Amino acid sequence: MRKDKRWKGVYSFEDSPFLMEVLTELRDKNTDSIAFRKGLVKLGRYMGYELTKTMEFEKIKVETPLEETEGVIAKDRKNVVIITVLRAAIPLMEGLIKVLEHARVGIISASRGKPPKFEIEMKYVKIPHIRPEDTVIVADPMIATGSTLIKVIQEVKKYGTPKRIIVLGVLAAPEGIERIKKEFPEVEVFVTKIDRELNAKGYILPGLGDAGDRAFGEPIKVSTLPQLHTIE
Numbered sequence: 286m287r288k289d290k291r292w293k294g295v296y297s298f299e300d301s302p303f304l305m306e307v308l309t310e311l312r313d314k315n316t317d318s319i320a321f322r323k324g325l326v327k328l329g330r331y332m333g334y335e336l337t338k339t340m341e342f343e344k345i346k347v348e349t350p351l352e353e354t355e356g357v358i359a360k361d362r363k364n365v366v367i368i369t370v371l372r373a374a375i376p377l378m379e380g381l382i383k384v385l386e387h388a389r390v391g392i393i394s395a396s397r398g399k400p401p402k403f404e405i406e407m408k409y410v411k412i413p414h415i416r417p418e419d420t421v422i423v424a425d426p427m428i429a430t431g432s433t434l435i436k437v438i439q440e441v442k443k444y445g446t447p448k449r450i451i452v453l454g455v456l457a458a459p460e461g462i463e464r465i466k467k468e469f470p471e472v473e474v475f476v477t478k479i480d481r482e483l484n485a486k487g488y489i490l491p492g493l494g495d496a497g498d499r500a501f502g503e504p505i506k507v508s509t510l511p512q513l514h515t516i517e
Contacts, residue, residue: 286335286475291459292466294473304331304477311455312493321499322376325426328455328477329380336451336475337362337384340420361448363387364418368441370395370425370433371409373497377424377455385422389413393440395433405436415445423450426496428457428476430487431464438469451475456492458483 289295298304310316311324340361347356365388369378372394382388391412395405415421423437434452441450450472452465457476460483465472480489493499 286338289479292462292474293470295462295466295479296473296475297479298332298335298475298477299479301331304328307331308455308477308493311499312491314494316499318500318502322501325373325376325455325496325500326380329377329424329453330383331380332453332475332477333381333384336422336453361418361420364416364420364448365389366391366413366415366419366421366447368393368412368421368423368437370423370437373426373495373500374424376500377426377453381422381424381453388422391441391444393437395437405432407436407440410440412441412444415441415447417446417448419445419447420449420451421447423452424454425452426455427489427492428452428454428461428465428474429483429489430458431461431468434461434465435468438465438472449473455496456480456489458489 287297287300289297307324307327311321337359340359342357342359345356345358346353362385365385367378367381367388368391369375370393392409393407394409395407421441423434425434428434438450452472452474454476457479459479462474465474480492482490484490
């Protein structure tokens with residue numbers, strides 16, 4: 286885990302050959318949806334392990350069949366809320382919860398509009414009560430403009446004041462991190478890699494494309510309006 290010198294509380298895993306190999310497969314345009322989802326699960330699980338290194342532990346005494354020895358209990362690991370930003374974060378959450386099995390899970394459906402405004406629309410919010418001892422992990426694979434995550438964090442704060450708020454993603458653009466840290470200096474950011482920049486459409490470069498579409502297939506738009514029929 287590498288601390289980024291540009292911002293306080295921002296970390297990447299660019300020093301992990303295993304994660305860089307998984308990321309390389311995710312970037313490849315020929316990687317199919319099944320392999321893409323599995324890659325996100327791998328990243329979530331590994332990053333979950335790494336996150337536990339930043340959590341508080343309590344030393345205890347334990348009896349083995351032979352003698353007493355010292356052990357630990359991860360107090361923070363049992364007080365976690367994972368906020369899943371639909372839909373791309375579902376596999377990432379699956380990996381996280383394999384490590385943080387006690388976690389309560391919240392779900393937010395948020396979509397980003399077209400440039401240049403990138404307005405955020407929230408259609409569904411289900412968040413459990415957040416306690417002072419909780420670590421809140423907001424899982425979103427792509428930290429691009431930061432607009433979605435700022436809106437999500439604002440919503441999360443309505444449900445309580447946690448011990449920590451962590452944004453966890455696969456890729457981040459410097460512009461997105463800058464906006465999040467300016468709005469919420471206390472929020473920590475953990476990503477697999479910080480990429481170069483955003484393009485005019487708000488996509489991360491070199492990036493990996495739309496994570497939701499690549500994981501679950503590109504959606505089609507079908508009108509839900511009733512069809513009017515004329516009677517001849």
